Amino acid sequence: METSTKLGAYLLRLGDNTLVLGQRLAEWCGHGPVLEQDIALTNISLDLFGQTRSLLQYAGELEGKGRSEDDLAFLRDVREFRNCLLVEQPNGDFAGTIARQFLFDSFHYLLLEFLCDSTDKHLASIAKKSLKEVTYHLRFSSEWMIRLGDGTEVSHHKIQAALEDLWDYTGELYTPDELDSEMAFLGVAPDLNKLREPYLRKVEAILDTATLRKPASAFLQMGGKTGRHSEHLGHLLAEMQFLQRAYPGLTW
Amino acid sequence: MEKLHDLQQAFQAKIDADEKIEPKDWMPDAYRKTLIRQISQHAHSEIVGMLPEGNWISRAPSLRRKVALLAKVQDEAGHGLYLYSAAETLGIDRETLIDDLHTGKAKYSSIFNYPTLSWADIGAIGWLVDGAAIMNQVMLTRTSYGPYARAMVRICKEESFHQRQGYEILLTLCRGSEAQKEMAQDALNRWWWPSLMMFGPSDKESQHTEQSMLWKIKRKTNDELRQQFVDATVPQAEFLGLSIPDPDLKWNEETGHYEFGEINWDEFWQVVKGNGPCNRERIKARIKAHEEGAWVREAAMAYAKKRKERATAAQKVA
Ligand SMILES: [Fe+2]
Ligand SMILES: [Fe+2]
Numbered sequence: 001m002e003t004s005t006k007l008g009a010y011l012l013r014l015g016d017n018t019l020v021l022g023q024r025l026a027e028w029c030g031h032g033p034v035l036e037q038d039i040a041l042t043n044i045s046l047d048l049f050g051q052t053r054s055l056l057q058y059a060g061e062l063e064g065k066g067r068s069e070d071d072l073a074f075l076r077d078v079r080e081f082r083n084c085l086l087v088e089q090p091n092g093d094f095a096g097t098i099a100r101q102f103l104f105d106s107f108h109y110l111l112l113e114f115l116c117d118s119t120d121k122h123l124a125s126i127a128k129k130s131l132k133e134v135t136y137h138l139r140f141s142s143e144w145m146i147r148l149g150d151g152t153e154v155s156h157h158k159i160q161a162a163l164e165d166l167w168d169y170t171g172e173l174y175t176p177d178e179l180d181s182e183m184a185f186l187g188v189a190p191d192l193n194k195l196r197e198p199y200l201r202k203v204e205a206i207l208d209t210a211t212l213r214k215p216a217s218a219f220l221q222m223g224g225k226t227g228r229h230s231e232h233l234g235h236l237l238a239e240m241q242f243l244q245r246a247y248p249g250l251t252w
Numbered sequence: 253m254e255k256l257h258d259l260q261q262a263f264q265a266k267i268d269a270d271e272k273i274e275p276k277d278w279m280p281d282a283y284r285k286t287l288i289r290q291i292s293q294h295a296h297s298e299i300v301g302m303l304p305e306g307n308w309i310s311r312a313p314s315l316r317r318k319v320a321l322l323a324k325v326q327d328e329a330g331h332g333l334y335l336y337s338a339a340e341t342l343g344i345d346r347e348t349l350i351d352d353l354h355t356g357k358a359k360y361s362s363i364f365n366y367p368t369l370s371w372a373d374i375g376a377i378g379w380l381v382d383g384a385a386i387m388n389q390v391m392l393t394r395t396s397y398g399p400y401a402r403a404m405v406r407i408c409k410e411e412s413f414h415q416r417q418g419y420e421i422l423l424t425l426c427r428g429s430e431a432q433k434e435m436a437q438d439a440l441n442r443w444w445w446p447s448l449m450m451f452g453p454s455d456k457e458s459q460h461t462e463q464s465m466l467w468k469i470k471r472k473t474n475d476e477l478r479q480q481f482v483d484a485t486v487p488q489a490e491f492l493g494l495s496i497p498d499p500d501l502k503w504n505e506e507t508g509h510y511e512f513g514e515i516n517w518d519e520f521w522q523v524v525k526g527n528g529p530c531n532r533e534r535i536k537a538r539i540k541a542h543e544e545g546a547w548v549r550e551a552a553m554a555y556a557k558k559r560k561e562r563a564t565a566a567q568k569v570a
Contacts, residue, residue, distance in 0.1 A: 069315055158547070
């Protein structure tokens with residue numbers, strides 16, 4: 001594979017993460033626990049879709065097969081999606097959504113911080129814009145982790161349970177595979193091995209303040225980055241891609 | 253007695269002089285009640301209105317359309333917020349208003365009790381429903397109650413954007429494949445009459461119009477607004493190449509207005525009474541969100557309280 005093709009493949013990982021998480025968050029629109037939080041979750045979703053568009057456009061360019069952002073979003077099947085398992089997990093209740101968001105934001109923030117200095121200038125410029133947005137996302141999800149963890153007994157129990165459910169999906173974020181290592185070697189992306197420590201430190205600090213326990217589970221699920229997903233993704237795509245699949249080749 | 257009479261006179265004089273009534277001003281109880289009813293109904297409409305369009309966010313056909321629709325539905329949530337705040341200036345709280353929605357005591361616009369069955373419905377809602385809302389809301393920017401009028405100015409800007417966006421969705425469909433054109437026509441067929449019903453009962457049936465006009469809460473009657481909407485919308489349908497599902501629709505050269513057929517008032521009252529296709533589902537969805545959110549709201553309050561207590565304790569030590 002040429003370098004540009006590999007970079008394209010790497011960008012799909014980034015773009016699919018934001019696409020799938022954006023799609024999940026959008027499910028809350030109109031159903032949030034209170035109007036202000038409905039709006040806040042939608043804001044995050046909108047940011048993520050904006051990032052998706054920049055990333056997938058660029059991925060399409062690098063691929064050189066003339067695929068647009070929409071071709072990539074709406075015409076690939078499960079096995080071709082490269083998002084991590086964490087973001088495709090269903091919303092669950094508000095605690096599930098917040099825990100998932102927090103675990104992802106903490107990683108996303110550190111990743112983007114590095115990507116701002118990526119040797120790939122275009123990616124660096126996308127990252128700079130995204131980092132501003134994700135700084136806010138992380139603040140939002142951290143604050144809610146603390147509020148729920150240190151709120152009532154009920155909320156404490158719910159957010160702890162959500163954390164236990166999702167913890168297994170965090171290992172994939174900071175465990176590099178061949179493509180990650182190659183991107184790190186080129187200075188395009190960070191060495192994920194070096195992100196592991198700061199990630200866990202960041203997460204643990206908030207869990208501490210939130211009076212929450214770090215889950216003991218040591219078994220970490222992998223596979224999303226190479227297209228081996230959970231069963232949930234297929235349903236998400238079936239819904240998201242419905243019109244493009246039912247009426248192929250049209251302009252909307 | 254004398255005093256009350258003076259207050260009433262001063263109040264009406266202010267309205268007659270086109271001055272705004274502000275929250276601290278004296279106002280008749282009935283004026284306050286009418287406003288609470290109308291503003292909360294308006295706020296509820298924004299919130300319930302998120303549901304039919306929200307139904308297509310996950311299935312929007314492109315990323316651009318998805319972002320635009322999501323942002324639009326979010327705008328409606330924002331409108332709901334401004335309007336609840338405007339209602340709160342009249343001395344009622346949001347929680348009470350929301351309870352009234354859930355128990356069926358308060359109404360919301362009946363249009364949102366119809367289902368969104370295809371992507372073209374998203375275009376039709378933007379074009380017709382936001383379009384009809386604009387007619388009403390532009391009038392309300394001049395309503396006599398200050399906070400309501402000011403909320404409307406902000407909202408109107410966004411609504412006209414929504415309307416253009418909806419129209420553009422339909423324009424794209426109408427310039428597209430045969431199947432897309434059919435989708436657009438079908439959406440117009442289903443949304444046209446309910447949109448005309450949005451302006452409420454005809455003037456001779458409307459209970460509230462006369463007093464509301466006197467108080468300048470409303471500045472045009474239901475029938476006037478409805479006519480204005482038809483006149484503006486028919487040429488837009490022609491430009492799309494779609495036909496309005498009304499065999500009696502015709503241009504009247506003399507009046508300079510379109511004449512249109514009789515609205516099915518039976519259907520109108522049925523939907524108002526709760527028997528529309530989606531009334532139950534809409535309210536159920538709102539109640540579900542509210543109930544499932546209860547523990548979240550409680551946690552936020554409990555945490556805020558703890559923080560405050562900790563801050564006070566820390567101050568005492570220091
Ligand atoms: Fe609105
Ligand atoms: Fe609107």
